[in-house]
Amino acid sequence: MRSGVQMSSGGSGGRSASATDPRLPSRALGARGSTVELDEVLRRRRMVRRYTDEPVSRADQEALVQAALRAPSAGSTQGLRLLVLSDEVDRARLWEATAWVPPDSQRARLGEHLRAAPLVIVPLCSEQAYRERYAEADKAWLPAADRWSTPYWYVDAAFSSMLILLKAVDLGLGAAFLAFPPRFVPRFRERFGVPEELEPIGLVLVGHRHPELGPSRRPEHRLPVEELVHRGRWGAR
Numbered sequence: 001m002r003s004g005v006q007m008s009s010g011g012s013g014g015r016s017a018s019a020t021d022p023r024l025p026s027r028a029l030g031a032r033g034s035t036v037e038l039d040e041v042l043r044r045r046r047m048v049r050r051y052t053d054e055p056v057s058r059a060d061q062e063a064l065v066q067a068a069l070r071a072p073s074a075g076s077t078q079g080l081r082l083l084v085l086s087d088e089v090d091r092a093r094l095w096e097a098t099a100w101v102p103p104d105s106q107r108a109r110l111g112e113h114l115r116a117a118p119l120v121i122v123p124l125c126s127e128q129a130y131r132e133r134y135a136e137a138d139k140a141w142l143p144a145a146d147r148w149s150t151p152y153w154y155v156d157a158a159f160s161s162m163l164i165l166l167k168a169v170d171l172g173l174g175a176a177f178l179a180f181p182p183r184f185v186p187r188f189r190e191r192f193g194v195p196e197e198l199e200p201i202g203l204v205l206v207g208h209r210h211p212e213l214g215p216s217r218r219p220e221h222r223l224p225v226e227e228l229v230h231r232g233r234w235g236a237r
């Protein structure tokens with residue numbers, strides 16, 4: 001673990017099979033040193049918008065993908081797909097397909113920094129997959145209006161994206177989640193041969209953090225907990 005952040009990456013030698021069973025409560029992992037230092041990963045997780053030109057190794061790419069695939073999935077539908085772009089030519093094709101005209105020089109510079117990311121993972125979701133899954137016998141009893149209050153295909157893809165962001169921290173890398181402007185989606189599908197039913201929910205950029213990080217929109221601007229969290233009933237703290 002290059003980051004010095006303790007986070008389980010699977011396959012940690014020396015542990016017994018029962019100690020690595022993810023269904024067991026974490027206490028069953030035993031020694032404090034073998035538990036996940038998740039707080040540190042959460043604390044460090046910020047959007048990184050500037051990268052060095054060092055590539056992301058194949059092993060790290062694999063670890064990021066595996067992390068994404070550990071996400072929960074409504075009805076176990078697994079309607080998520082990932083398009084991984086590490087080759088320079090493919091990434092250039094992506095940026096060309098999603099080209100936008102920056103309104104000012106500061107945004108143009110930010111765009112340059114973002115486009116320099118050596119790895120882009122595009123999380124894609126399929127509404128159709130969820131509609132089909134929830135039409136199966138064990139789900140079809142749910143009234144159609146009660147199946148989801150939020151479209152689960154986006155929820156699942158967002159969970160997966162988050163895991164990529166966290167895994168990047170664990171690997172000592174930086175990452176950012178960016179919007180995927182809808183008007184570019186048809187051209188993106190056409191350039192990459194992506195089926196019509198798949199919708200990109202955003203772009204996840206990954207790379208090695210540049211020593212001079214790109215501009216942060218709102219540096220560590222967090223609303224106060226009291227404003228966000230209500231206990232017992234709305235308005236109570």
Ligand SMILES: Cc1cc2nc3c(=O)[nH]c(=O)nc-3n(C[C@H](O)[C@H](O)[C@H](O)COP(=O)(O)O)c2cc1C
Nearest residue numbers: 045046047048049176177178179180202217218220
């Ligand atoms: C759905 C979503 C879309 C986002 N889109 C962009 C984007 O297009 N460009 C960008 O620079 N950051 C984008 N962000 C990152 C947010 O600006 C960032 O998470 C927020 O400012 C808080 O900063 P932090 O993530 O570093 O804590 C997006 C984040 C989310 C969750």
